[in-house]
Amino acid sequence: MNRKRQMVISLSAALxxxxxxxxxxxxxLRHIRLEETEEIVVPRQFVPAGTILDKGMLTVASIPRGSLDQDMIRRVEDAEGMQTFAPLGGGEPLLGWKISRFPLLPREGEATFQIPREYVKSVSNGLRAGDWASVFVSSELGPSRRLYPEPVVVAAVKTAANMELENPDRSGLQSLVEGDEEQLYASRRDANGSIDSVNLNLTExxxxxxxxxxxxxxAKLIIAFEASAFSPNGKEAGQ
Known part of the structure; x- marks a missing residue:
């Protein structure tokens, strides 16, 4: 009896x-796997260019550490409120160059160009700084065509007096002097007036x-809202 009890105890101890x-x-094994992977931010589904990102659009995914790129966003908080410069595929790593908090500023490789008045045939009513615009060429020598396959960012819209169309309650110059980029952006978005000239962020x-x-x-230019892009206030351009 004692031997059976000892065997049971031995087997239990071994188990x-x-x-x-x-x-x-x-x-x-779990610790090793955690050490070998890194969490990055990815969109939950396809996100069009020009969309303002919120938390509900984003999640995190694990990738092998060896695949980690320095430009990948690591925290959802770092992407919230940013505007996309390019379409984002669902589940693809979110890269820093595809988003910006202040889309009025030219991106790397771009500069802000004031389009000469004599180049412009028409500009969409209501076009404002921060909007995405399509640029078309209307030619006397051939058919009209789209100049760029992708939309471009409107950096500024100006009056006939070459004054920035902005919120009269707080000028962009005041915000610029104070280093308040958020207020500078907001004042230009709230602009209301007659457009005489347009500044675009373009590559060389x-x-x-x-x-x-x-x-x-x-030939002259027709500058129009980009129907598939979104303005920084989160609504479709032109609405």
Whole structure:
């Protein structure tokens, strides 16, 4: 009887010891896996260019540490409130160059160009700084065409007196002097007035294409809201 009890005790001890070893193994394996992966921010689903991101659009995913890129966003809080410069695929890593908090400013490789008045045939009513615009060429020598395959950012809209269209209660110049970029952006978005000229954020190649198309006077630009893009207030452009 004692021998049977000892055998039961021995088997129980061996079983418990095995379970303990297996549990330690699982913990070590989990720790190793955590060390080998990193969490990054990804969109839950497709996000169009020009969309203001909120927490509900984003989640985190784990990727191998070796695949981590320095430009990948690591925290949802760092992307919330940003505007997308390019479409985002669901589940793809969110990269810093695709988003910006102040889309009025030119991105890397871009500059802000004031489009000469003689180059412009028409501008959509209500176009405002921060909107996405499509640029078309209306030519006397050939068919009209879209100048760029992608929309461009409107950096500023100005009156006939070359004054910035902005909120009269707080000028952009005051915000600029105070270093308040958020208020500068807001004052330009709240602008209301008659548009005489438009500033666009363009790459060197985009500006050269625009200048080449219009400098001989045979073609003029039509600057329109981009229907598939979104303005910074989260609504579709033109609404």
């Amino acid at each position: 418990l010891s095995g379970l303990l070893v297996y549990g330690v193994y699982l913990l070590q 190649a985009q500006w050269l294409a625009l200048d080449s198309a219009c400098k001989d006077g045979s």
